[in-house]
Structures are given as C-alpha cells and as structure tokens.
Amino acid sequence: MRRERIAITGVGLTCPNGNNLVEFRKNLLEGKSGVTIFKEKLMGEVLAGLCNYDENKYQTKKERRRGTRAASIGIYCAHEALSDANINLMDIDKSKIGIYVGITEHGIVESTKEILSIKEYDYNVKYISHLLNPNAIANNPAGEISLNLGITGPHYTLGAACAAGNIGLINGAQMLMLGDVDIAICGGVSESTETFLIFGSFKNEGALANHKYPEKACRPFDVDRNGIVISEGGCLFILERLGDALTRNAKIYGEVVGYGINTDATDYVAPNSERQAQCMVMALNKAEIHPQDINIINTHATSTLLGDETEGKAIYKIFENHKNVYITNTKSYIGHTMGAAGALELAGELPSFEDGFVHQILNLDNLDTKCMVTNVVRNEPIRLDNIKYILNNSFGMLGINSAVIIKNMNKTCTNGGNVK
Template identity: 55%
Template structure:
C-alpha cells in the first residue's frame, strides 16, 4: 500500500482525471501468506495447538489477491485487481499484465508491481538451505556475489515496487513525468525442470521481446541480468545472453541483486527501477562483489566495481526468471517527445 501511494503521488494522480472503475491493480508475487501462517502456527503452539486461538483474519490476509486488493481498498479503486504468481519473474509479469490490459482497453490506468515478504519466513530460508542455494560468507555484505567464481547461493531480501502505467496520449495531455516507454516484452516456459534454468529457452524469450519491440540486439543499451548467485543458474543465463548479444560492442550488462539481494516477487520491478535513472544521467550502475569473475559467466560489456558513464542510454532490457521454468523479459525505451 505504501508503494502504491508513493507511485500515485509521484505520477501526480489524484483520480480527478481518471475513473477509479477504469483503474486496474496487478501485483506480482512469489509467495504470499507464508509468514502469516508460520506465525499463527507458532502462536497456537503456545496453546497446545488449540485452533480456537487461530486468528479469524488469517484467510483474508493470506489469499493470493490480498496485496492487490488492499491497495484497492486503501485508494477506493473499483476496477479489476489480482495477483500474478510467476515465482521470481512475477514483478515483470505484473508489468506485462498491466501493459496488456491498457492495450486491450480494459483499463485506462494500471498500478503494476511486485512484492516479497519472505525475509520473515523460516520455511523460505530452510528450503533454500535444503536445496544448497542459500549464500554463506563470513562478511554478510559480500554474500551476494552473482557471476563471481566464489558465489554459493542466493541472499534473500524483501521489498516492494509499484509503477503507474498509462497510455501515451493521456500522459502527454496531463503533462506527466514519463520515466520510460514500455517497448516490448515476452514470457515463455522451460517445460524442463523445477529449479534448474534453461538457457536456450531464456534466449528465445529475449529474442521474442526484441522482435515485439522492433529492436535488434545492437539497439539495447543496458542488460539487467537476473543472475541470483547460484552456480548453474548464472551460467545458463550468461550463455543465453552471450549467444543473443554476440558482437554487440556498445551494450552494457549489470546485476542489481549483487547490491540489494534477491527480492523474489519484487526482484524484476525493483531492478528495473534501479536502472531507470540511467535514462537521465547515462550512468550504468555496477555489479559489486565481483572479485573473481567466473569465465563461464562472461558477459558483453559487464560493468563491475564502479558505475560507468556511457554516451547515451536508449534502452533497458530487464531479465527476470523463476522456478518451475518461467521466463520474462521487459524492454523499456527512453521516451522521446518527438
């Protein structure tokens, strides 16, 4: 709700120019209700597991549409709301959903984003530990090290991010500040494994997003990699990117998770937000903790250690992939008034 309020305020939307019944809310989730359920189980354990002490708020708090629904109640939005469950690709998926609803004419304004509350969940940590995918390092600030040869897993983080999307004509008419233009997007499935990513399907997803945007690999300025810090996952994505962007000397790559960790359902939109400022200052933020680059994760134009100033950032390609083989790619263009 906080993120949605900030997004509406930043966009200058007070619903004097938009109909609340023509506003949609689409929120991406990896998980929801895990923290609430674990807390309730712990609570009733103090009462010999007597469910009389189980809160009657549990169901409305844990249904999947809760975050999107609470936003509608907070701001009196009466248009459609629902959550998009797409594992760690969920933030991008919600952004794609909002774009599609605008293009279909189903809504005139869309609040799209993602969130994760998994830091409060014992089960999330225990599961990643059981999979051998939870990062460990004697210095916690260096534990998140995607693309590094010494990486050993994911650093779990949490957060939220919400964007306001509207059609260009209306944005121009009301003098809105435009951060970027949704140029293209794609989603596909590996259909292969529960947790192991598959580079060839990721490459297909990237190519499809480029095709829909009417762009070539040479047109991309920044690639925000999804790389989470797992051994094989990082390699699969880097193979896909090396294949698609071979010979693209002007492209730059970075990794936001090295700085903020892996925010699961919020990862895609938080990482996109972290790169949008590049349209204004032409700086590409760096990948940190890359002390011992993995040769198997060589990327075109990888920015590491410190930010790099480039001549002009025209496009951002945002990768976001998730468990059970879900892939998403969103391409944002610098908005040009002419």
Template identity: 55%
Template sequence: MNNPLDRRIVITGVGLVSPNADNPVEFRRKLLHGISEIQEIDLRYFGKAAAGLCTFPETKHRKNKENKRGTRAGCIGVYCAHEALVNAGIEISSCDPARIGVYIGLTEHGTVETENEVFNISRYNYDTNYWTHHHNPRTVLNNPAGEITMSLGITGPHYSIGAACAAGNAALIQAAQMIRLGEVDMALAGGVSESVGSFGIFASFKAQNALAEATDPRRASRPFDLGRNGIVISEGGCIYVIESMDRALARNARILGEIVGYAMNSDARDFVLPYGPRQAECMRLALRRAGLRPEDVDLINTHATGTRQGDIEECKAIREVFRDSASTYVNNTKSNIGHAMGAAGVLELAGNLPSFDDHLVHPTINIDELDPECSLPNLVVNTPVDAGSISVILNNSFGMVGINSALIVKKFEP
C-alpha cells in the same frame, strides 16, 4: 481509426521499498555508489542468515491498526502504490476508480502468515481456538493487490500474478495488455515480497545448497563471482503507474520510459534448474516484438541470483543473443539488494531507468574474481560506467518451475 492494440504504453510514476532505500532517488544513489545494506538476521526456527530488510514509514499512508490487520506484503504494497501516484503527479480523487487496474506480482504469499499462526497456537498447546479469524483474507493470493484497492478506493480489477521470480515483469506486461485492450485506463503494477519473514523459505534454499553465506552479510550476494555460493533473500516492493502515451501527454506527465517489448515463455524441463536456450528464446521474442536488434539494446539488467548454474545459464543465453553487439552493457542489481523475489525484476528496473537521464550504468558489486563462465563483454563491475547515452534497457527475470520473462523499456520519444 487507430487500432487500440497499437497504443503506446508508458511509465509515469514509481514507488519503491528496498533493503537500502524507500524512494527512487536514494535507491539510485546507493546503487551508483555500490552501497549494500544487507544484514544478518536471526530467524525463528532457522537461525542466522544474510537477508535484506526494508525500513520505511509504514504509517505514512495508512494507520497502524490497518497494518496490523493486513499483511507485511500489503503494507509494502500500499506504501509503494501511494508513492507511485505522488511520483506520477496523480491525485486519485481526479480519476475514475472503476478504470484503474491493480496488478501485483508475487513469488509467494501466505507462508509468513501461516507460520506465524502455527507458532502462535504452539504456545497454547496447538488449540485452534487461538487461530486468528484474519488468516483467510491475509493468505489469499490477491491480498496485496486488494489491500491497495481498499487503501485508495480503487474499484477496477485487481489481482496478483504468481510467476515465481518473473512475477514483477509479468505484472507490468499484464498492465500494458489490459490498457491496450481498453479494460482499464491506468494501472498500478509491480511486485512485492515479504519472504524474509518465512523460515521455510530460508530452510528450503539451504536444503538446495542455494542459500548465500558470508562473514560480512553485505558481501553475501555475489552474482558472477567465482566464490558465489547462493541467494540472499530480501523483502521489498516496487509499483509503477502505467498508462497510455496519449493519456500521459494529455496531462503533461513526466514519462520515465516506454514499454516497447516483452515476452514470457516456459522451460518445460525442471522444477528448479534454469535453461539458457529457453531464456535466449524469450529475449529474442521480446526484441522481435519491439522491432529491435540486439545491438539496439544499450543495457541488460540480469536476473542472476548468485547460484552457480543460474548465473552461467543466463550468461550463455546473453552471449548467444548479443554476440554481435559490442556496445551493450550488462549489470546486476541483486549484488546490492539481494533477491526480492516477486519484487526483484521491478526493483531492478527502477534502479536502471535513471540511466536514460544520467547515462550511467550502475555496477555489479562484490566481484573479486569473475567466474570465466560468466564473462560478458561490457559487464560493469564494482564501479559505474558512463555510457554516453542509454536509450534501451532489457530487463531479465526468470523463476522456478521454468518461467522466463524479458521486458524492454525505451527512453521516451514523442
């Protein structure tokens, strides 16, 4: 009898919202053409800042009344989940709702709703009688995942995974594990972020000297560039349909990629500062679990956010692990869309999965002068590269309080 823990896990659908697109095709096109739509916002209590805002048909899959009762993160999540199912060719009515899991990665949740309510009662002399009774269900951590289940009638397990900016990868890992354990047959997994609505998040990054500034907001996100000066905060979401290979083949599904390796570990050192040696350990563990060598990896999508030390530490880790691989390309997606926090890793993966078919590596943009400490062999800068063939992608996502993740996806071969 086959060991269920050896089940092959595949991706069969993706739905997304990013600051430059509301579907995977347009998202990929703009990444290949180096198009950024980061804009300047004027945020209450904070002022002007570069940020990534998402535009999408918010009432396509649920009514405006439901969106108003729920959260921005829930609205993004519901849209992405519905779109992922359409992309996968799945009618939810044909599935057992008790056998579907929903796992959503979050960096933060509830901050926006709380700030909005405090502002609201400030107009009434802070009289809490004006505080909304919707606040508690809006701010519980499982809210975005729960809103998805209510929209789709899913009765299987749902929860959110708080893993800082590694949360999107963590959700995909959770989905793979739960399917292998037989807890669910299929999962909707990914990450969402509503962080652009919170002045506290902007203020905190500014206090850390980690908030990007630029005359042209489209050029504010500059990972690896010598003149980089911080993070561009973005909202967004990306959710995948994850299922076993056997289930996908049985329904003749189009398979976008196979999850073949993953790892998570902890720095155990600092609240904010990243640590390259532990990131290297994480990548090595993912490779070992996938049964791959560094030279088997065709593309690394970096986490690099545009902070000086963060970019340098990750580059050190990549050089340490991949020093013998002359054919591994490297790119970065945040240069185009900013940092979508809990959605960052899964959006970045979605932007690179089409490489399996078109063999192109989308560029890291906004690099005028490469920081010598961020120099990497085959770093794709400003224009796309035709790699000839892409079969293995390694996706890095790291987060505050020292959490690291690495996910390896392979082009599907039966």
C-alpha cells in the same frame, strides 16, 4: 496490428537500500549494499535484505495490524508511485484503475505465523484467527491496496515465482492495451524474509549465500558466488497509454516497447538457457529492434552457480560480444527481492536515461568465464551517452521466464505519441 503505446509515469518502491527511486539510484551509483545480518528466530543468524520504510505513512496502526507485510509494502509503493506520477485519485474515475501485483508466493508467511501462534495453545483450532483467510489468500497484497486507496477497478496478484515483478508490469501494460483500464498500478512485492520456511528451504537446497561480510555475500558472475540473499521489498509502477500521459503532460520514465514470457517445461528449479534466450528474442521482436540496439541488460543473476551460468550463456547466444551492450545486476546490492525483483531492478535502471550512467555489479572480483558474460560493468559505474534501450531479465522456479524492454522517451517523442 497497431499496438497501444504504454508509458511508465510513476515509480514507488522500498528495498533494502532505499525507500524511493532517488535514494535507491544514488545508492546503486555509490555501490552501497543493503544486505545485512538478520537474526531469525528458528534459523539463527542469516543474511537478508530488509526494508525500513515507514509502515504508518499511508496506513493506520489498526490497518497495519490487521493486514500483511506484503500488502503494507504494496500500499507504501502504490501511494509513492501515484504521488510520483502526480495523480490525484480525487480527480479520476477509480473504476478505471487496475492493480496488478506480482508475487513469488503469498500465504506461507501468514500460515507459518498462525501455526506458531496456535502451537502455544496445544494446536487448539479454536484459536485460529479469523484474519487468516483474508490475509493468506493469494490476492491479499493487491486487495489491501484497493481497500486502502478505494480503487474499484480490477485487482489481483500474479504468482510467477521470481519473474513476477516483470510479469506484473507486463500484465498492467496488456490491460491498458486492451482498454480495460486507464491507469495500471503494477509491479511486484515480497515479504519472504518473514518466515523461516523460505530461508530453510533455500538453505537445504544449498542455494543460500554465506559470507563473513554481508555486503559481499551476493556476487553474481563471480567465481566465489555461493547462493542467494533473501530479501523483502516492493516496486509498483504507474503505467498509462502514452497518448493519455502526453495529454496530461506527465513525466515519462520510458516506454514499454517489448516483452516476452515463456516457460522452460524442463525442471522444477534448474533454469534453461535456450528458453531464456528465446524469451529475450520475443521481447526484441516485439520491440522491433536488434540485439545491438540494447544498451543495458539488467540480469536476473541471483548469485547461484547454475543460475548465473545459464543466464550468461543465454545472453551470449543473443548478444555475443556487442560492445555497446553493457551487462549489470542489482541483486548484488539488495539481494533477491523475489516477487519484487523484476520491478525493482528495472526501476533502478530507469534513471540511466537521465543521468547517463550504468551502475556496476557489486562484488564481481573474479569473473567466472563459464558464465560467458562480456562487457560487464564492474568496480565503478560507467558513463554512457545516448542510452536508448534497457532490457530487464527476470526468471523463476518451475521455468517461468520474462524479459522487458524499455525505451528512452526523452528525445524521441514530441508529436503526441505517434512517432515510431
């Protein structure tokens, strides 16, 4: 069956080391970390990645006060992505735009704040805010984007743990393939740093990173890694059917040629190497390419002992020692942006099609051989000519796995979207 071809035509993001793709990419190539010390009221000093985008650039103060941080991040990203894609909402049918936002969780931040708020009133339920429901509801981040932009097509969130950013993008692509929408605003957001509960839960699981120097805390595949850095952030892509994008002469970052989603069905938190490998194979098969065709693998690796080793082994199963497949990681710069991670990490790689560089993994001083990753990019970026395919992994708790493959369109598409 012939499948509609899907193009990425816009990127909007905010993360701990950048508020747009140009700034983010520059900091990735320069090895600039966004991890910092965060004084959390109940946890004390923890390491975290925080964003400093302008909350009132696209929202009034009243809208921001009424809504959530996750939605604020989403609104910022959606506006930036539409602008980047050179799409003016006044010119198009807003009922044919879909909003698909990946989230790791939503509602825990809002519920925490509400409970702390009424604690001051001896838990008198009369003081529970009427805003709790619209703010804590699962579709909030996507719904506030639709309200802000007046978009009347479908909007919803995709709860897919830390695979959600990839899965938001995949869902957007699928809705375009089905013809349900003409434009998809999709990716993921995270407001995880807004509640002590998430920090506390990871800490008590023994999975929270600590280090004397914040910028050295997240160190995927390094022998001294000791856990994740929790971060907030967001990244939303504009996706269009390739033919539509070419018709309007849109800038094309790349084509979504392959993806895979599957499930471990083996454990609440421990990942499964076999299933992760199968997920990557699903994406390769969908793209109709071979492992050695991939040039860059952006790993999910979060800097935990088990997680990095499991993913490394999964990659080895499929890619073995192919010399032209380079392995990198973005969490070493910005921490784990949870529901946004898959989308942000993919976004940071897209400019490699243009600039020809693969950014390094930060803090990889002593490679843990148990992870079995070879051809890792460390110490400094490497120059790579003719980058054609990027594979982006994103995995999450309860065994949800995702992989996305993006193809470089720069030199491959000149005849109206019909080339293979």
